[in-house]
Amino acid sequence: xxxxxxxxxxxxxxxxxxDKKCESIxxxxxxxxxxxxxxxxxxxxDDMLKVYGPVQKEINKLMKEKGLTxxxxxxxxxxxxxxxxxxxxxxxxxxxxAFEMAERKLFAVDNVKDVTLQNIDNVLxxx
Numbered sequence: 001x002x003x004x005x006x007x008x009x010x011x012x013x014x015x016x017x018x019d020k021k022c023e024s025i026x027x028x029x030x031x032x033x034x035x036x037x038x039x040x041x042x043x044x045x046d047d048m049l050k051v052y053g054p055v056q057k058e059i060n061k062l063m064k065e066k067g068l069t070x071x072x073x074x075x076x077x078x079x080x081x082x083x084x085x086x087x088x089x090x091x092x093x094x095x096x097x098a099f100e101m102a103e104r105k106l107f108a109v110d111n112v113k114d115v116t117l118q119n120i121d122n123v124l125x126x127x
Contacts, residue, residue, distance in 0.1 A: 022072055025062065026079035032058050 036055045043051065063073055103112045107119045 018072060018075065021066070022068075022076040023079055025066060025068065025072075025076040026083065028062055029059055029076065029080050030083065032062070 033055060036058075038051060038055065063076070068076065100112060103115075104110065106123060107115045109115055109119065
């Protein structure tokens with residue numbers, strides 16, 4: 001029983017250490033990407049290599065210097081993606097809430113589902 005308990009405790013400590021290491025790496029990856037001030041436009045493969053190549057090289061250098069395992073590389077990127085997803089979701093949700101408030105105010109209703117065709121005509125006829 002104590003061997004299992006000790007193994008679980010050791011596993012938990014390793015997970016905490018990996019999380020701390022990879023979360024720090026994820027922060028550095030985000031900073032590297034931001035520093036390069038990439039113009040997100042459609043480009044052909046050669047242009048993409050020119051624009052993103054230096055970013056990729058700097059990130060790979062960081063990961064080599066930190067001695068990351070393949071598992072840690074994947075986990076670090078999942079942390080980067082999670083951070084971006086949270087920021088995006090908070091931003092989109094905030095904008096959507098503001099938009100819904102504006103709609104309710106514009107149509108003078110408590111819920112946008114209560115907007116009638118007459119409400120729409122009244123708003124359109126004002127313009």
